[in-house]
Amino acid sequence: MPFALPPAVARRQWQIMAAFGILTTAVYTAYSSTNLGSASLVLLGVLTVAACYVGPRSWGAQPPRAWRLMALAALLFLIGLVIRPSVTDMPMPMPLLADLASFSGYLLLGIFLFMLLRARESLERHAVLDGLIVFVAAGLTSTLLLAAPAAAFPDRPALLSIIQATYPLLDVVLALLVINLAFTTNVWPVSMIALLVMMVGLFIGDTAYAIVGVKGHIYASPLLNLPYVPAYTALGVAALHPSVVEMSHADRPPVQAWSWQRLAVLLPALLVPFALLLTTRAGTASQRLLIAIGGALMDVLLIARAASAVHGQVAAQLHFEHQAAHDPLTSLPNRQSIGLAIERLVAAVDPEGPERVWVYLLDLDGFKWVNDSWGHDAGDELVMEVARRLRATAPESVPVARVGGDEFLLAYVGDKAGALRMVDDIRSCFVRALPVRETEVVITASIGIAHASGDLERATLTAEALMRDADTAMYRAKREGPGRSTMFDTSMHDQARQRIELEVALRQALGQNQLHVVYQPLVRLETGMPVGAEALVRWEHPERGSIPPGLFIPIAEDSGLISQIGGFVRAEALRQLGEWRAQGIVSDSFYMSVNVSPRQLNEPELPLVISGELARYNVPPQCVALEMTESVMVDGSSVTAQVLFELRQLGAKLLVDDFGTGFSSLGYLRRFPVTGVKIDRSFVTGLGKNEQDDEIVRAVVAMSHALGLFVIAEGVETPLQRDALFHLGVVNGQGWLWGKAVPPGEFAEHWHLAATLPDVPPIAAVTENRQHHHSSAGE
Numbered sequence: 001m002p003f004a005l006p007p008a009v010a011r012r013q014w015q016i017m018a019a020f021g022i023l024t025t026a027v028y029t030a031y032s033s034t035n036l037g038s039a040s041l042v043l044l045g046v047l048t049v050a051a052c053y054v055g056p057r058s059w060g061a062q063p064p065r066a067w068r069l070m071a072l073a074a075l076l077f078l079i080g081l082v083i084r085p086s087v088t089d090m091p092m093p094m095p096l097l098a099d100l101a102s103f104s105g106y107l108l109l110g111i112f113l114f115m116l117l118r119a120r121e122s123l124e125r126h127a128v129l130d131g132l133i134v135f136v137a138a139g140l141t142s143t144l145l146l147a148a149p150a151a152a153f154p155d156r157p158a159l160l161s162i163i164q165a166t167y168p169l170l171d172v173v174l175a176l177l178v179i180n181l182a183f184t185t186n187v188w189p190v191s192m193i194a195l196l197v198m199m200v201g202l203f204i205g206d207t208a209y210a211i212v213g214v215k216g217h218i219y220a221s222p223l224l225n226l227p228y229v230p231a232y233t234a235l236g237v238a239a240l241h242p243s244v245v246e247m248s249h250a251d252r253p254p255v256q257a258w259s260w261q262r263l264a265v266l267l268p269a270l271l272v273p274f275a276l277l278l279t280t281r282a283g284t285a286s287q288r289l290l291i292a293i294g295g296a297l298m299d300v301l302l303i304a305r306a307a308s309a310v311h312g313q314v315a316a317q318l319h320f321e322h323q324a325a326h327d328p329l330t331s332l333p334n335r336q337s338i339g340l341a342i343e344r345l346v347a348a349v350d351p352e353g354p355e356r357v358w359v360y361l362l363d364l365d366g367f368k369w370v371n372d373s374w375g376h377d378a379g380d381e382l383v384m385e386v387a388r389r390l391r392a393t394a395p396e397s398v399p400v401a402r403v404g405g406d407e408f409l410l411a412y413v414g415d416k417a418g419a420l421r422m423v424d425d426i427r428s429c430f431v432r433a434l435p436v437r438e439t440e441v442v443i444t445a446s447i448g449i450a451h452a453s454g455d456l457e458r459a460t461l462t463a464e465a466l467m468r469d470a471d472t473a474m475y476r477a478k479r480e481g482p483g484r485s486t487m488f489d490t491s492m493h494d495q496a497r498q499r500i501e502l503e504v505a506l507r508q509a510l511g512q513n514q515l516h517v518v519y520q521p522l523v524r525l526e527t528g529m530p531v532g533a534e535a536l537v538r539w540e541h542p543e544r545g546s547i548p549p550g551l552f553i554p555i556a557e558d559s560g561l562i563s564q565i566g567g568f569v570r571a572e573a574l575r576q577l578g579e580w581r582a583q584g585i586v587s588d589s590f591y592m593s594v595n596v597s598p599r600q601l602n603e604p605e606l607p608l609v610i611s612g613e614l615a616r617y618n619v620p621p622q623c624v625a626l627e628m629t630e631s632v633m634v635d636g637s638s639v640t641a642q643v644l645f646e647l648r649q650l651g652a653k654l655l656v657d658d659f660g661t662g663f664s665s666l667g668y669l670r671r672f673p674v675t676g677v678k679i680d681r682s683f684v685t686g687l688g689k690n691e692q693d694d695e696i697v698r699a700v701v702a703m704s705h706a707l708g709l710f711v712i713a714e715g716v717e718t719p720l721q722r723d724a725l726f727h728l729g730v731v732n733g734q735g736w737l738w739g740k741a742v743p744p745g746e747f748a749e750h751w752h753l754a755a756t757l758p759d760v761p762p763i764a765a766v767t768e769n770r771q772h773h774h775s776s777a778g779e
Contacts (some may be wrong), residue, residue: 021233045078055239066115074107119248137269167206190244201231323338338401349454365482417671444483448474535573578617621651648673681715719759
């Protein structure tokens with residue numbers, strides 16, 4: 001777990017470190033030969049060690065072990081700098097103690113950079129070969145120009161001279177690792193820049209020591225340590241800056257194998273052997289042999305580098321082609337790829353033969369529910385498992401593709417009997433439960449099927465038509481219910497075209513005020529008087545006339561217009577209720593019932609919007625009832641649940657519409673804050689004639705009363721149905737018995753003037769106990 005620090009303090013640490021480093025540089029430059037200079041260097045080094053430990057932990061940088069190794073490396077570097085002046089003039093092997101500490105620090109620094117490269121997955125073959133080429137060039141240069149002259153001095157161990165001249169070579173190797181890190185990101189963060197600055201400081205300091213070694217000295221002046229001061233400062237800044245977390249995250253730019261950045265490093269290295277031959281013209285034969293061996297080795301590495309570049313280019317091209325033709329999640333072919341496959345099948349099938357090309361488009365039923373319940377990762381698991389099963393079930397000759405979030409497409413060549421067997425094979429993939437997040441879910445798939453005969457000349461157009469027609473058939477299958485399959489027929493084209501035209505007209509209707517609201521009474525069975533009204537939307541098209549809600553509401557839901565329509569109906573209904581209340585047309589307890597769609601209930605701001613509308617039209621919350629389908633509770637996301645609870649806290653009634661036709665469950669009624677249910681008209685139709693309908697309604701009423709819910713019966717059309725509902729314990733009803741939905745003026749005129757309905761006499765008085773029972777079960 002990351003080390004907790006106050007955010008304000010954590011974000012300023014790197015600035016404090018940078019300021020202290022600048023101050024230390026100034027102090028050390030002026031007082032390098034004094035105790036003050038030495039103390040400032042030691043203090044900076046200790047702070048850098050602490051920064052390498054604290055900074056990455058506070059920001060949660062990965063991998064944490066790498067930064068602990070870096071802290072130890074900084075400590076070893078500091079030990080080497082501090083003890084070098086003291087041990088230099090001591091007899092061997094004491095002078096080697098400083099180099100032992102420094103070399104150990106370099107080793108740990110190299111491991112640190114290697115671990116970052118592994119975390120970023122940046123260990124490329126190109127980079128390794130580039131590093132070896134530059135390493136050989138730097139080794140030749142360091143050996144001939146620094147190590148060899150230093151070793152020629154008498155009375156000084158050659159090992160000590162060679163060690164001193166090797167430091168720049170180590171710096172080159174480490175610098176290459178840092179540069180490789182830098183080449184794996186589009187933007188260099190502050191921590192990356194700071195590491196580069198650190199390497200520059202190390203290289204300058206080590207080169208200065210190597211030059212002094214050529215002149216016969218191991219240590220000459222405290223000023224030789226000056227380049228290490230900004231190096232320590234930069235390391236501390238790198239560890240403390242918030243961008244330290246980005247050091248293990250690769251963001252690869254599209255750099256080619258022979259990019260100018262890489263050539264800028266390689267070309268100077270390749271020229272090194274020729275430059276050394278010119279500078280060592282009077283050198284010994286052994287020096288020339290060393291240059292020849294180094295040059296030959298660089299040639300071999302360069303050839304390997306060229307082969308690697310070609311191999312990498314081919315691999316990248318193949319990877320790109322695969323990615324362009326396949327789905328990245330399932331590795332199945334994508335829409336473009338299977339389109340070409342279907343085109344080839346159409347071109348290959350004999351138009352006169354019995355075989356046809358069959359295309360199946362699958363859409364997973366309940367996929368949204370899995371996503372909302374367990375998250376998108378669970379949805380991905382489900383998609384991958386379905387892909388595996390489809391590919392394992394379908395013959396190798398049958399292309400299988402993923403063409404959408406939860407849509408799959410298959411293509412089969414054969415006769416109708418074989419095509420129908422393929423449908424059964426596809427359905428068999430969903431018989432067994434699918435594993436999702438350590439549990440199992442059972443889902444089905446809606447399947448649209450289209451077929452065509454072979455057509456060599458129009459293969460492309462036929463393939464496109466097959467996929468389009470399968471898509472149309474799939475949507476028809478989905479409307480018929482989960483797990484259905486539908487064969488495409490040409491009438492679907494006309495229906496699809498009509499649907500598109502109707503959607504366009506509906507969008508125009510919203511802007512041209514073609515929609516209006518009508519009101520149907522919600523009546524108390526005992527008295528025959530309304531206790532409320534349901535607001536219903538109607539559409540009068542200027543040319544087509546009245547368009548039924550059952551036709552345009554599904555289109556509104558599919559096209560996303562339902563929220564806009566629902567908002568219009570709700571606002572108009574609340575405005576009308578406020579007007580009726582102000583005019584005394586309705587009682588204070590009269591309520592307005594408005595339908596809300598699942599899409600609306602998934603809008604977090606809905607309770608706030610309704611609260612504003614209630615205040616604007618001066619309507620109490622308890623005078624509003626929001627009707628929802630049972631599917632809202634089954635498929636509802638966490639957002640929907642929160643919206644329902646907030647609406648109930650606001651004071652609005654929440655009703656379950658068409659209760660009994662869907663996923664009726666006592667558990668859902670207990671889990672969500674509903675206040676009432678509306679018995680579907682299909683159960684009301686048989687009352688008084690069908691004993692099963694009587695028992696269903698009796699059970700719904702008993703369950704609702706047990707949960708404290710009130711009950712409304714829909715579709716009441718006859719006095720017989722009304723009387724049966726009353727004797728079963730239903731309090732309120734709605735239906736044509738009391739009239740159809742009418743415009744607001746007609747509704748107000750009829751129900752304001754009539755104390756009772758003249759054509760529907762009220763139910764006869766019942767016993768006092770019966771009256772008390774219904775009164776307590778009402779609103």
